[in-house]
Every structure is written in structure tokens, then in C-alpha cells.
Amino acid sequence: MTAGLLWAHSTSASALHQGVSSQSIHLGSVLALQGKAKGLGKGMQHGLNAALQGKIVKKRKIQISFENDFYVPSKSIAGTKKLLKQGIFLMIGNVGTPTAKITLPILKEQGTPAVGFFTGADLLRQPHPQPIVNYRASxxxxxxxxxxxxxxxxxxxxxxxxxxxxxxxxxxxxxxxxxxxxxxxxxxxxxxxxxxxxxxxxxxxxxxxxxxxxxxxxxxxxxxxxxxxxxxxxxxxxxxxxxxxxxxxxxxxxxxxxxxxxxxxxxxxxxxxxxxxxxxxxxxxxxxxxxxxxxxxVVPLLDSQLPIVLEAKKALGDQFGFVSLEGYLVGKMTLKILQAMPGELTRKNFMDQVQKTKLDLGGVSIDFTKNRKQGSNLVIxxxxxxxxxxxxxxxxxxxxxxxxx
Missing domain, CATH: 3.40.50.2300 (Response regulator)
Known part of the structure; x- marks a missing residue:
């Protein structure tokens, strides 16, 4: 039985539809918006918002809720539980390894995909059945x-x-x-x-x-x-x-x-x-x-003339930088997968589509067909x-x- 099937069998039917209503798709993100790592959290927030906020998928508008964890694991737990209680389709763009280490088990228990976290840690790249989708190189x-x-x-x-x-x-x-x-x-x-x-x-x-x-x-x-x-x-x-x-x-x-x-x-x-x-x-x-x-x-250099970089620069304006560019790439990658996904908006369908995804994101190669956990190997x-x-x-x-x- 494949990792995707194992995960699907372990997830209740009700959990598959969390975060989706007739009008919206609700995504969550827990990151540092204050404290000594706030520059990282704010960068990811700017990039995700520019790429995703208000975009339409299957006649539903994407909404993202952000929770500040100060880059402190205990606060990350609280933010994660708060968003899960509200109901989110997936968690996206969380910042940090120590925070991921302590919140991934909570997401696993709920069957909530962890997408595009801002960390290159190996713990998000192990061949286990948890629904994890990495953009970046390790x-x-x-x-x-x-x-x-x-x-x-x-x-x-x-x-x-x-x-x-x-x-x-x-x-x-x-x-x-x-x-x-x-x-x-x-x-x-x-x-x-x-x-x-x-x-x-x-x-x-x-x-x-x-x-x-x-x-x-x-x-x-x-x-x-x-x-x-x-x-x-x-x-x-x-x-x-x-x-x-x-x-x-x-x-x-x-x-x-x-x-x-x-x-x-x-x-x-x-x-x-x-x-x-x-x-x-x-x-x-x-x-x-x-x-x-x-x-x-793990993203193109800022003076790159790649279409996705020029697009991000225009969308982000004064907030354009390496971290916000990564947030933008994560958002655009997620949007492409959601838009290509056949059938209902379920977490299983989303993860099935991830495993089929191979695309050129405006000059940045994304391929999950070889490594099911990671889409890009770019290191500059x-x-x-x-x-x-x-x-x-x-x-x-x-x-x-x-x-x-």
C-alpha cells in the first residue's frame, strides 16, 4: 500500500472537507510575526498573500489566516490548534524547524497537509505517510x-x-x-x-x-x-x-x-x-x-529575468526579497496544484495531484513525480x-x- 493510500485510510471523511465551504477555501499559517525571527515570518506572509489571497479555485475564494508564534515552539502549538479548530484545508508556509518538529504530529493526527514550510530539515522529507509537500531544497x-x-x-x-x-x-x-x-x-x-x-x-x-x-x-x-x-x-x-x-x-x-x-x-x-x-x-x-x-x-537571485521572478517583483513591490519570493513560489505552486486537481476539494485529491505534479513555474522547475516530498532541488x-x-x-x-x- 502506498504512502498516499495509507494516509487516506487513516483519515476520517469529515476531516477531508475541513476548511472548505461553498464560498471559500481556508488555509492556515503559523509563523514568527514578532520577535527575533519576525523578518522571516513577515517575508513568507507577504509572499503567500501576494500569490494566494483572494484567488479563485473551483468557484471558491482562497483565504489565509496567520497566527504569530514568535518562533517559539509552545506558541506554535497554540496557534496550530487554534487554526485547526477554526477549520483549515491545509497548513502553508510555517517558519522554522523546532516549530515544525512539535506541530507536525498535531497536523498528522488531523490529516492536515503541511505545505511549503520555510525549513530544509530532513524531518519533513522522510518517507512516511504524513501529507507533507516541500517546495525548497533541504x-x-x-x-x-x-x-x-x-x-x-x-x-x-x-x-x-x-x-x-x-x-x-x-x-x-x-x-x-x-x-x-x-x-x-x-x-x-x-x-x-x-x-x-x-x-x-x-x-x-x-x-x-x-x-x-x-x-x-x-x-x-x-x-x-x-x-x-x-x-x-x-x-x-x-x-x-x-x-x-x-x-x-x-x-x-x-x-x-x-x-x-x-x-x-x-x-x-x-x-x-x-x-x-x-x-x-x-x-x-x-x-x-x-x-x-x-x-x-533556494530561489532564483533577485536580479534574475525569469518570468516568475519578474511577476513576483511586480506583485510584491517594496516587500520583494528572497524570503517573500519563496513565499510567492510556495503560493503559486499550491495554487497550480489546486487548480489542476480533478473532482472535489478534498485533502486526498490534493495529495494525489501533488504526486502527479511536474511543471515549469515561470522558469523554476517543480517536480514531485520523482521525490514525493520535495518539488525543487534549486541551490545557488x-x-x-x-x-x-x-x-x-x-x-x-x-x-x-x-x-x-
Whole structure:
């Protein structure tokens, strides 16, 4: 029996019609609209609204309700339960891994599809029967891309360190780092340290001073302990960090960069897409720490001439950016699937249509026929310039690596 059939059999008939009336299709989203990650939540909200709000599917108008969770798991639970009680057809565009980790079981129990969440965590990509639809590439793909590029351009595995958020999000990124480092034959001591960190459980366990990794507590600006963890690793092993792969949120990662530079470090800093490009750039400019910053993107670069990017730019106006573009792509992808879905507006029909979906979304390829959980594998390595993020090239790698000597 396929995953889709297993899910369908476990879901009551009444649940299939939740969120659909004769006049509307009600969607829900739980994300950070206040707090230290609000830039991410607001970006996704702008993108989803521009792509979906008021659009018509089967003579019904799409409505989206947003709940603020401050990027705090306990508040995400409350927001999720509130929306489910109201009745939603699906949950869309939620922000974060720790919040997803704690709310996915609730959505599973209700048979509610989780669509286009703003996270690249592996827990949303496992081959289980829960109805999950990802737009974006995974953190494993993002970290693998940057590490392999660094190695191709002359870096040694022992020159690659990590600084991550001390929770499910950071560990999802660290898993990707470990897998990539295995492929480039990193020393056994480094791989053992990653494994030890990944096996630690609990809320904010003591992960500093164990390997070539520093960590920080979610929703804080504390950076000194994580920074010192990397310096202790250097002192203990004789290795020297040249590239620090970060997996965190813009406020802390920018503060970490400023602190490292103030201590005389010339590290290259890479960040995954979840960090939030626009807010990250603003903070780095404020700290005068904009040099040697690399970021992986899972949407086209903002100066792209692809039709979907030009369309999003027009629709979003002043709110156009990397995060809002992702929200827009998630919204347009969902709209296309809803419009192509035959028969009644049921969750089963929606998920059946997802598994058949292969389309060109204005220049961005979406294909669920090979990977039932994820539509896009797009990862672009970019670097920060005075005018924004531009595509990385071998020449830029050379300049950055020479500058760090």
C-alpha cells in the first residue's frame, strides 16, 4: 500500500472537507510575526498573500489566516490548534524547524497537509505517510553544496568549522555538514564529534567545546561561547578555521560575524537560506561586517529575468526579497496544484495531484513525480556585495580565500 493510500485510510471523511465551504477555501499559517525571527515570518506572509489571497479555485475564494508564534515552539502549538479548530484545508508556509518538529504530529493526527514550510530539515522529507509537500531544497543539499564548492576551490576539510543554532534546526544543518564532510574524507575525529553532538538530546544541551562546532541558544544574541568553542578546537588540534558554515537566524549570525571580525578573525562565513537574506544584510551593514559572506539560496537571485521572478517583483513591490519570493513560489505552486486537481476539494485529491505534479513555474522547475516530498532541488551559492547577493564564481572564491590568509 502506498504512502498516499495509507494516509487516506487513516483519515476520517469529515476531516477531508475541513476548511472548505461553498464560498471559500481556508488555509492556515503559523509563523514568527514578532520577535527575533519576525523578518522571516513577515517575508513568507507577504509572499503567500501576494500569490494566494483572494484567488479563485473551483468557484471558491482562497483565504489565509496567520497566527504569530514568535518562533517559539509552545506558541506554535497554540496557534496550530487554534487554526485547526477554526477549520483549515491545509497548513502553508510555517517558519522554522523546532516549530515544525512539535506541530507536525498535531497536523498528522488531523490529516492536515503541511505545505511549503520555510525549513530544509530532513524531518519533513522522510518517507512516511504524513501529507507533507516541500517546495525548497533541504539543508543537507545547501550545506553539501557550499562545502563541496569550498573543497573544489582549494580548502581542506580541516579548515571547515560550523556555528549553529542549538536545536532541531541547527542539528538538521549539522547533519548535512557531517554527510558532506564524510564525502570529502574529513578526519575521523571531526566526524566522531559531529556524531556525538547529533546524539545529544534535550533542550539546549551543552554542545560547545566538543568539536569544530560552536552553538548558540535560539532567540538569543549570545555568541561568545560558540566563538570560543571554535577557538578551543583550533588550539587543541592545531587546525585553523577558514570557512565557518553557519546554520542560524540573521540576528545571531550577523552578531557572530561582527564578534569574530572584532577578534581579528578573517573567516569566510557561509549561511543557509533560512538565515534570511534581507535582514541578514541589514544587520551586517549595521555592524560593518559585510566582507566574505556567502549564502546559499533556494530561489532564483533577485536580479534574475525569469518570468516568475519578474511577476513576483511586480506583485510584491517594496516587500520583494528572497524570503517573500519563496513565499510567492510556495503560493503559486499550491495554487497550480489546486487548480489542476480533478473532482472535489478534498485533502486526498490534493495529495494525489501533488504526486502527479511536474511543471515549469515561470522558469523554476517543480517536480514531485520523482521525490514525493520535495518539488525543487534549486541551490545557488551567492556572496554579499554592496548591492545585494550575487552568484559565486571561482574567481570570487579565489579572492576570498587569498584574503583570509
Amino acid at each position: 539543508y543537507i543539499q545547501e550545506t553539501e553544496a557550499i562545502i563541496k564548492e569550498a573543497i573544489r576551490n582549494g580548502l581542506q576539510p580541516t579548515q571547515i568549522c560550523a556555528y549553529v543554532q542549538n536545536d532541531a534546526y541547527g542539528m538538521a544543518g549539522l547533519k548535512g555538514i557531517m554527510l558532506a564532510m564524510q564525502e570529502v574524507n574529513a578526519p575521523h575525529s571531526m566526524l566522531e564529534a559531529y556524531q556525538k553532538l547529533l546524539l545529544m538530546e534535550g533542550e539546549d544541551p551543552p554542545r560547545n567545546n566538543i568539536g569544530p562546532v560552536g552553538v548558540y541558544t535560539r532567540n538569543t544574541r549570545q555568541v561568545l561561547k560558540g566563538f570560543q568553542s571554535l577557538k578551543n578546537w583550533e588550539q587543541k588540534t592545531g587546525y585553523h578555521c577558514k570557512l565557518v558554515v553557519t546554520v542560524g537566524v540573521y540576528a545571531n549570525i550577523a552578531h557572530f560575524s561582527r564578534n569574530a571580525k572584532s577578534k581579528g578573525e578573517h573567516w569566510l562565513l557561509s549561511a543557509v537560506s533560512f538565515t534570511g537574506a534581507e535582514n541578514f544584510m541589514k544587520d551586517l551593514k549595521r555592524y560593518n561586517a559585510t566582507e566574505k559572506v556567502i549564502m546559499t539560496q 551559492s551567492s556572496y554579499l556585495t554592496p548591492t545585494g547577493f550575487q552568484k559565486m564564481t571561482p574567481k570570487i572564491w579565489e579572492l576570498m580565500l587569498n584574503f583570509s590568509n
